Amino acid sequence: xxxxxxxxxxxxxxxxxxxxxxxxxxxxxxxxxxxSQTKISRLLAVALERGIVRITVEEYLSxxxxxxxxxxxxxxxxxxxxxxxxxxxxxxxTRHALGHFGAPFVAAMLPVTGVVAVGGGRSVAEVVxxxxxxxxxxxxxxxxxxxIDSSISQVDALELGRAIVKxxxxxxxxxxxxxxxxxxxxxxxxxxxDQITFVWQHLRxxxxxxxxxxxxxxxVYTERGVLTAADIAHLRDCGAxxxxxxxxxxxxxxxxxxxxxDRVISIELDYLxxxxxxxxxxxxxxxxxAVAAALKGGMVKSLLIDExxxxxxxxx
Amino acid sequence: xxxxxxxxxxxxxxxxxxxxxxxxxxxxxxxxxxxSQTKISRLLAVALERGIVRITVEEYLSxxxxxxxxxxxxxxxxxxxxxxxxxxxxxxxTRHALGHFGAPFVAAMLPVTGVVAVGGGRSVAEVVxxxxxxxxxxxxxxxxxxxIDSSISQVDALELGRAIVKxxxxxxxxxxxxxxxxxxxxxxxxxxxDQITFVWQHLRxxxxxxxxxxxxxxxVYTERGVLTAADIAHLRDCGAxxxxxxxxxxxxxxxxxxxxxDRVISIELDYLxxxxxxxxxxxxxxxxxAVAAALKGGMVKSLLIDExxxxxxxxx
DNA sequence: TTGTAGCTAGAATATTTATGCGCATAAACG
DNA sequence: CGTTTATGCGCATAAATATTCTAGCTACAA
Numbered sequence: 001x002x003x004x005x006x007x008x009x010x011x012x013x014x015x016x017x018x019x020x021x022x023x024x025x026x027x028x029x030x031x032x033x034x035x036s037q038t039k040i041s042r043l044l045a046v047a048l049e050r051g052i053v054r055i056t057v058e059e060y061l062s063x064x065x066x067x068x069x070x071x072x073x074x075x076x077x078x079x080x081x082x083x084x085x086x087x088x089x090x091x092x093x094t095r096h097a098l099g100h101f102g103a104p105f106v107a108a109m110l111p112v113t114g115v116v117a118v119g120g121g122r123s124v125a126e127v128v129x130x131x132x133x134x135x136x137x138x139x140x141x142x143x144x145x146x147x148i149d150s151s152i153s154q155v156d157a158l159e160l161g162r163a164i165v166k167x168x169x170x171x172x173x174x175x176x177x178x179x180x181x182x183x184x185x186x187x188x189x190x191x192x193x194d195q196i197t198f199v200w201q202h203l204r205x206x207x208x209x210x211x212x213x214x215x216x217x218x219x220v221y222t223e224r225g226v227l228t229a230a231d232i233a234h235l236r237d238c239g240a241x242x243x244x245x246x247x248x249x250x251x252x253x254x255x256x257x258x259x260x261x262d263r264v265i266s267i268e269l270d271y272l273x274x275x276x277x278x279x280x281x282x283x284x285x286x287x288x289x290a291v292a293a294a295l296k297g298g299m300v301k302s303l304l305i306d307e308x309x310x311x312x313x314x315x316x
Numbered sequence: 317x318x319x320x321x322x323x324x325x326x327x328x329x330x331x332x333x334x335x336x337x338x339x340x341x342x343x344x345x346x347x348x349x350x351x352s353q354t355k356i357s358r359l360l361a362v363a364l365e366r367g368i369v370r371i372t373v374e375e376y377l378s379x380x381x382x383x384x385x386x387x388x389x390x391x392x393x394x395x396x397x398x399x400x401x402x403x404x405x406x407x408x409x410t411r412h413a414l415g416h417f418g419a420p421f422v423a424a425m426l427p428v429t430g431v432v433a434v435g436g437g438r439s440v441a442e443v444v445x446x447x448x449x450x451x452x453x454x455x456x457x458x459x460x461x462x463x464i465d466s467s468i469s470q471v472d473a474l475e476l477g478r479a480i481v482k483x484x485x486x487x488x489x490x491x492x493x494x495x496x497x498x499x500x501x502x503x504x505x506x507x508x509x510d511q512i513t514f515v516w517q518h519l520r521x522x523x524x525x526x527x528x529x530x531x532x533x534x535x536v537y538t539e540r541g542v543l544t545a546a547d548i549a550h551l552r553d554c555g556a557x558x559x560x561x562x563x564x565x566x567x568x569x570x571x572x573x574x575x576x577x578d579r580v581i582s583i584e585l586d587y588l589x590x591x592x593x594x595x596x597x598x599x600x601x602x603x604x605x606a607v608a609a610a611l612k613g614g615m616v617k618s619l620l621i622d623e624x625x626x627x628x629x630x631x632x
Numbered sequence: 633t634t635g636t637a638g639c640t641a642g643a644a645t646a647t648t649t650a651t652g653c654g655c656a657t658a659a660a661c662g
Numbered sequence: 663c664g665t666t667t668a669t670g671c672g673c674a675t676a677a678a679t680a681t682t683c684t685a686g687c688t689a690c691a692a
Contacts, residue, residue, distance in 0.1 A: 013376035018416075020373050026679065032413050034402035036642050041680055047373075057336050058368045060329035086350035097348045100334075342649065352672045357650055 099126025121212030145266030242290025253297015415442025437528030461582030558606025569613015
């Protein structure tokens with residue numbers, strides 16, 4: 001059944017010419033075309049679709065490929081994306097831009113089918129929120145760490161995994177636990193539960209992982225008040241320079257024997273090291289040491305980072 | 317001295333890509349570029365100017381060249397512009413569109429230097445209002461007819477001449493009389509004045525003229541109440557089928573001996589016939605007979621007309 | 633004919649974009 | 663250098679554009 005062509009190309013050309021070439025407003029165009037302004041708005045959209053109007057933009061290269069190559073060869077990375085960020089961007093703005101421009105890279109790094117472990121964090125959230133609906137994937141997304149505090153937010157792994165599955169299809173395995181519990185006993189109690197055992201099995205054989213790499217100072221835990229200044233000091237005493245999924249590691253990339261180690265419910269760093277494709281996300285130069293350690297420890301195999309972060313990493 | 321480049325092309329490319337390609341709003345782009353929405357708006361304008369963004373529209377042919385050729389050969393016209401008009405356009409809308417699309421044609425027909433006689437009328441006004449500032453011309457614009465009634469409006473030759481000179485430069489000679497006076501005596505009194513004698517001399521040696529061609533029914537005189545239904549009937553009895561500059565003519569293009577003939581202050585049709593380039597403007601099929609007569613009489617040498625008018629003219 | 637589903641148009645309204653304005657900083661001038 | 667004159671920024675707000683919503687229309691079936 002031939003769909004009726006709503007408006008002839010000639011009308012579209014007329015409206016588009018009056019609007020774009022002659023520079024009239026839609027209301028003026030409407031008078032000449034003898035329809036409402038509403039319709040002109042829709043007509044112009046159709047003209048764009050049909051290719052009667054073409055808008056081309058000189059390509060903007062959001063990634064610094066030179067730095068990417070240097071990172072890959074220096075640290076033996078599988079792949080890297082170094083995103084250019086506006087000079088005066090603060091840390092929230094950096095994450096925002098990193099998410100926007102980095103999302104396609106990360107989406108390409110994740111498999112179309114298989115098991116994917118997903119951690120939480122602000123940068124990770126910015127990326128995940130910008131994934132686009134592409135071909136449907138057959139993923140088993142697994143929550144790689146518990147929720148940061150009792151009020152679930154957009155940056156929790158729980159929400160991020162849910163979002164991925166909603167967009168790309170597949171199955172989502174949840175932990176339903178906090179990230180940190182009061183003591184080892186409680187942690188072991190959780191770990192012994194059927195649900196968590198089940199999830200843990202999947203984490204161990206994950207094909208890929210998506211995690212944020214944080215420094216001690218500027219992490220979501222301090223922001224949310226889960227960790228105090230004293231806690232940070234303690235961790236630093238233990239040699240910690242960075243954190244992934246609530247687990248703290250030293251400059252060599254080894255997990256620190258801090259008092260938090262037995263209270264966290266998240267993928268173990270040793271598991272993470274065995275996952276073939278681990279995409280780490282880090283925003284900001286102040287994370288360079290943490291990223292360096294994570295790379296040394298082999299926790300991260302691909303990296304999404306901002307330009308100043310990459311520079312600091314190469315300089316350090 | 318090289319003018320400082322306000323923003324680097326890279327920033328412009330970034331903003332333009334985010335806006336046009338990625339489809340973000342200016343407010344969202346602003347967050348990523350780290351400037352205000354205001355600035356994004358201005359940046360995008362610059363990007364368009366610099367050619368970083370290019371918008372191309374398939375050409376719209378506003379003129380029906382086939383009908384133009386037929387008109388020229390059939391009536392021996394110097395040139396013709398036949399403007400396509402939206403189907404459901406009323407007479408005001410037709411004039412409006414005729415003016416928009418016809419203005420470039422008329423502007424091209426008028427000389428860059430020399431004497432130009434200008435009549436009044438709604439269609440003429442629509443055209444003149446859309447003249448664009450091009451190279452400066454050295455015109456002597458001459459008001460070819462008096463003002464239609466006491467309250468000068470945008471369609472009076474007085475205003476139109478003024479507008480042309482303001483836009484293109486040159487000198488404007490005004491009549492400062494009404495189009496119609498109460499009797500022959502008054503008319504002769506006006507004609508004897510120095511100012512009018514002066515203007516008349518210029519009209520006689522005009523290089524070009526721009527006039528509207530009207531029918532009896534639908535003219536600005538009836539609209540403004542200068543002519544009553546009875547007047548129209550009288551004129552028709554005298555054989556009038558059309559009007560130019562307040563002068564009525566019959567189907568052969570000869571001025572009618574109506575009781576208005578001696579009361580009008582405007583260029584005589586016999587003068588008009590001697591002007592080398594006379595551009596006539598007519599909107600609407602109901603004017604076809606008037607236009608045909610004007611062409612037969614040789615008052616009009618070039619024609620701007622709408623499509624349905626042209627069709628009626630060729631059919632008649 | 634009359635009812636009804638699916639569209640389409642335009643009026644009302646929400647959202648987005650452009651612009652006038654004053655302030656702050658930078659360039660030009662004395 | 664101090665003063666004056668420009669330039670550029672973003673806020674507030676006006677203007678323009680997109681979207682929502684409702685009514686009317688067409689086509690088709692009963």
